[in-house]
Each structure stands twice: as C-alpha cells, then as structure tokens.
Amino acid sequence: MSVFSTDEIMTIAASRELTGARSCFVGIGLPSIAANLARSLHAPGLVLVYESGTIGAKPTRLPLSIGDGELARTADLVVSVPEIFNYWLQPGRIDVGMLGAAQVDRFANLNTTVIGSYDRPKVRLPGAGGAPEIATACPRVIIVMRQSKRTFVNDLDFRTTVGFGDGAGARSRLGMPGAGPRVMISDLGIFRPDPDTLEMTLTSLHPGVNVVDVRDATGWDLRVSGELVETLEPTDEELELLRRLHAGSSAKATT
Amino acid sequence: MAKFLSLESAIAANVHDGDVVALEGFTHLIPFAAGHEIIRQRRRDLTLVRLTPDLICDQLIGAGCARKLIFSWGGNPGVGSLHRFRDAIEHDWPHALDLDEHTHAGLANRFVAGAAGLPFAVLRAYAGTDVRAHSSTIANVTCPFTGEVLAAVAALRPDVTVIHAQQADRAGNVRFWGITGVQKESVLAASRSIVTVEEIVGDFSDDRNAVVLPSWTVTAIAHVPGGCYPSYAAGYSERDNDYYEAWDDLSRDRAVFEDWLEHEVYERGSVR
Numbered sequence: 001m002s003v004f005s006t007d008e009i010m011t012i013a014a015s016r017e018l019t020g021a022r023s024c025f026v027g028i029g030l031p032s033i034a035a036n037l038a039r040s041l042h043a044p045g046l047v048l049v050y051e052s053g054t055i056g057a058k059p060t061r062l063p064l065s066i067g068d069g070e071l072a073r074t075a076d077l078v079v080s081v082p083e084i085f086n087y088w089l090q091p092g093r094i095d096v097g098m099l100g101a102a103q104v105d106r107f108a109n110l111n112t113t114v115i116g117s118y119d120r121p122k123v124r125l126p127g128a129g130g131a132p133e134i135a136t137a138c139p140r141v142i143i144v145m146r147q148s149k150r151t152f153v154n155d156l157d158f159r160t161t162v163g164f165g166d167g168a169g170a171r172s173r174l175g176m177p178g179a180g181p182r183v184m185i186s187d188l189g190i191f192r193p194d195p196d197t198l199e200m201t202l203t204s205l206h207p208g209v210n211v212v213d214v215r216d217a218t219g220w221d222l223r224v225s226g227e228l229v230e231t232l233e234p235t236d237e238e239l240e241l242l243r244r245l246h247a248g249s250s251a252k253a254t255t
Numbered sequence: 256m257a258k259f260l261s262l263e264s265a266i267a268a269n270v271h272d273g274d275v276v277a278l279e280g281f282t283h284l285i286p287f288a289a290g291h292e293i294i295r296q297r298r299r300d301l302t303l304v305r306l307t308p309d310l311i312c313d314q315l316i317g318a319g320c321a322r323k324l325i326f327s328w329g330g331n332p333g334v335g336s337l338h339r340f341r342d343a344i345e346h347d348w349p350h351a352l353d354l355d356e357h358t359h360a361g362l363a364n365r366f367v368a369g370a371a372g373l374p375f376a377v378l379r380a381y382a383g384t385d386v387r388a389h390s391s392t393i394a395n396v397t398c399p400f401t402g403e404v405l406a407a408v409a410a411l412r413p414d415v416t417v418i419h420a421q422q423a424d425r426a427g428n429v430r431f432w433g434i435t436g437v438q439k440e441s442v443l444a445a446s447r448s449i450v451t452v453e454e455i456v457g458d459f460s461d462d463r464n465a466v467v468l469p470s471w472t473v474t475a476i477a478h479v480p481g482g483c484y485p486s487y488a489a490g491y492s493e494r495d496n497d498y499y500e501a502w503d504d505l506s507r508d509r510a511v512f513e514d515w516l517e518h519e520v521y522e523r524g525s526v527r
C-alpha cells in the first residue's frame with residue numbers, strides 16, 4: 001500500500017470525477033491541480049478552460065495564476081473576458097465546472113466573499129470571480145475543498161454562489177440551466193446530492209476515515225448514505241503523476 | 256488622435272482627484288508603472304475599477320488614493336490575500352473603502368454596455384446570491400420575447416481607463432495580443448484613455464487581427480518598456496511569480512508597506 005496524504009486522495013478523487021468529460025472550466029488552486037491531473041490520466045483529451053480566456057490550455061507545469069503565459073502559449077484559442085463568459089460559459093458549452101470555496105452548506109451553496117458580516121468582516125475573502133456563473137451554466141459542477149467545522153457550515157456568512165439554493169426545485173425557480181453540484185470531494189470523503197432532497201450526503205469515506213470523523217468536521221446534522229463505500233486508494237500511477245505536477249510548479253497548493 | 260506624452264504628463268493631464276479610473280489587464284499587461292505614477296502624483300478620492308484588483312490596486316489603496324473600489328475578485332492569484340485591500344475593508348486603514356462588487360461576467364458586461372453606448376447589459380447571473388443584494392448596479396429584467404427573468408447590470412463609463420499594451424505605431428494606433436482581458440471594452444467605454452506601451456513600431460501591416468485600438472480612440476500614449484512589471488507582456492517579458500509571492504509578506508505589515516512605498520514609488524521619481 002502506498003503512503004499518501006489527505007490532500008493527495010482529495011485531489012485524485014476529484015480528478016477521477018472528470019473521467020469522460022470533454023471540457024472543464026477550472027478555478028485556480030485545488031481545482032486546477034485536479035483538472036491537470038485528470039488531463040494527464042483519466043481524461044486525456046480534456047479541454048481545460050480558464051477564465052482568462054484560454055481555451056484548451058495544455059500546461060506542462062501547474063500555473064500560479066489563471067493568466068500565466070504558459071496557459072496562453074499552449075491554448076487552442078485565447079478569447080477576451082466578455083467572450084469567455086458570454087459565448088462559451090453562459091450557453092452551457094463547457095461540460096464541467098470545478099470550484100473551491102471557504103465555506104459550503106448542506107445544499108452545496110458556496111461562500112468566497114466574507115467571514116463575519118459584509119460591512120465589517122472578520123476576514124475579507126476575494127469575492128465571486130467566475131464561480132457564480134460557472135455554477136449556473138455548466139451542466140455539471142464539482143466542488144473540491146478541505147473539510148472542517150469552519151468550512152462545512154450550517155449557515156453561510158454570505159451566499160456567493162448557488163449550488164442547490166434552499167433545496168429541491170430552487171435552481172429551476174431561479175432560472176439556472178445547469179444541473180448543479182453532482183459531487184463534492186473533501187479530504188475526508190465524497191458527498192453526493194440526495195436524489196429527492198438534493199442535500200449533500202456522505203457516500204464514500206477515504207481510507208482510514210470513519211463516519212464519526214466526518215460528522216465531527218461538519219457543521220450540520222450530516223446525512224450518510226445507506227450504501228456508503230470506501231474511496232479507492234490512489235494508484236501508484238496517480239500518485240506519481242500528481243507529485244510530478246507539484247514538483248514542476250511554483251504554485252502553492254493552499255487555495 | 257492619441258498624443259505621445261511622458262507617463263508623468265499623461266497622468267497629470269488625464270487622472271484627476273475624484274475620477275472613476277479603470278486599470279485593466281487580466282493577469283497579463285497590468286499597467287503597474289501608471290499605477291505608481293498615480294500614487295506619486297498623490298491623487299485622492301478615486302473610484303478604482305478593475306475585475307481583479309491584484310497588487311496594483313493593493314498598492315493604490317494602501318497609498319490612500321482610493322475612496323471606492325468596483326471589482327469582481329480581490330486576491331493575490333495563487334498566493335492568497337491582498338493585505339492592503341483587506342486592511343482597508345476590515346480596519347478602515349488608511350481610510351474606509353466603499354465597494355461595489357460583481358462577478359467577472361457581470362463587471363465585464365458593465366464595460367460591454369459602456370462600450371456599446373447602452374444603459375445596461377443582460378446576462379444570466381446573480382439569482383439567489385447575496386452579491387445581488389449588496390450592489391445597486393444589478394437589477395432584474397424580463398425578456399420581452401420569452402419572459403425569462405435575467406440580470407441587468409448598469410453600464411460603466413469610467414472617466415479614464417489605463418492599460419498597458421505591447422505596441423503603438425507611429426500614428427498612435429495601439430496593438431496588443433495574448434490574454435486580452437476586457438481592455439478593449441474598458442477603453443471604448445471611457446471618456447479618456449491612457450496606454451503605456453512596450454515598443455513603438457512603424458506600422459501594423461503585418462497583423463491587424465490582434466486587438467487594435469485606433470489612434471482616435473486613445474487619448475494619450477506613453478512609451479514605458481517594462482511598464483507592466485511584475486505582470487508580463489507576451490513576447491516581451493515573463494510574469495515574475497516570485498514577486499507576487501514576496502508581496503504577501505511585504506504588504507502584510509503597514510510599516511513595511513509604507514517603507515516599500517517610500518523607496519520603490521516616491522523616491523524613484525516619475526518616468527519622463
């Protein structure tokens with residue numbers, strides 16, 4: 001058995017979710033690492049799309065920012081910011097959106113704006129960026145984030161991005177065409193929406209993690225699937241490729 | 256027609272206290288030298304506009320130039336927080352900063368409406384978010400053909416837009432390529448524009464399919480090679496990622512930042 005970190009299994013599990021996808025709108029940080037790993041292993045033809053307007057980027061090392069020269073040099077085409085959002089993202093041309101956040105709630109709504117009150121925040125976070133429209137328009141959304149009671153919360157301090165809103169039916173009432181978050185991957189396990197309520201439900205535990213660990217790191221009364229499974233361990237190939245990506249990068253894997 | 260000016264003269268003539276100033280460039284081609292000149296000329300009460308405030312707005316905010324910020328993502332890309340931006344919002348240092356925040360798509364479309372001479376732009380966004388409730392420039396609009404309820408965002412027309420480009424030709428036309436962000440729309444939406452350029456060339460007959468802003472849409476051009484450092488100009492320079500990482504420490508402490516401001520901006524003097 002290989003030795004791997006909780007971050008590594010999170011990233012690898014997220015990259016597996018891109019198997020079969022044609023294109024992915026990628027946020028910087030954990031999503032970018034997972035998407036690049038998928039392109040080198042689980043989804044070889046995967047078209048990586050960054051909000052800087054680089055479509056079909058094929059970076060050989062992880063970019064530090066969404067606008068690194070490497071992304072533009074290796075892209076199939078580079079378009080303006082109005083064009084990437086209006087012509088490419090908004091009509092649903094990009095299959096999958098992969099997002100991170102500072103806080104998530106049971107309906108996979110995300111906060112990337114403030115911790116505390118909006119007018120006098122305890123911590124001012126970067127804000128919306130491209131996430132709200134990615135979550136609106138992409139047919140499928142994948143969320144990747146580290147889990148604790150501070151990040152998996154009962155009430156968001158600010159709803160920056162809508163996952164399933166207040167639950168079943170909310171997305172269609174809000175006029176959101178995409179199907180919403182299909183999966184959420186943390187460093188402890190994997191969560192999928194309940195088919196009826198759309199509440200994010202624990203469906204897979206990473207090796208060595210038990211249900212109590214996950215409950216202790218969740219700010220709401222967590223639902224656990226009746227068909228709970230264990231996440232497949234990373235293969236040697238997955239680990240080696242992931243580590244090679246990190247080694248060739250100046251990017252900190254912290255955001 | 257665009258006038259060729261020194262950067263000092265271009266800023267003095269076109270950026271005034273209280274102006275709405277857009278500084279665009281999406282990671283690539285960020286007009287840092289122009290930002291530093293605005294700081295040196297001690298402009299005050301500016302409304303800064305920028306999708307990704309980046310280090311350039313962190314510096315302007317920390318130097319006390321800004322009263323308000325219109326933006327869509329305020330972080331140090333791949334590194335973390337913008338500490339001067341956070342200090343202004345969390346602690347009113349050096350003074351309070353008003354915000355009008357959007358999503359990238361929303362703010363980009365505000366420039367599109369400004370460039371198009373329309374009062375607003377339409378997009379499918381903001382429904383169910385708290386972003387909407389905190390901005391007075393977002394509203395609902397109903398499609399007259401389908402009845403779909405969509406978001407309207409108010410047109411944005413800056414007093415002046417500042418960008419950095421790879422080239423101007425001798426007639427004052429401006430050309431840039433690579434990641435082109437929202438610079439074309441932000442210049443066409445503005446009353447005035449300032450462009451710093453890496454190089455002045457003969458003409459653009461070799462390629463007119465890059466983004467070209469004709470001379471009569473630009474107010475002032477200043478020849479400032481390296482004027483986007485530590486950002487980059489494709490074909491001329493590489494992004495200095497180490498600088499972005501070093502800024503995290505440098506900007507965290509007010510006194511260290513003020514020391515940086517003194518030595519790296521005020522004492523350096525203007526680019527003439």
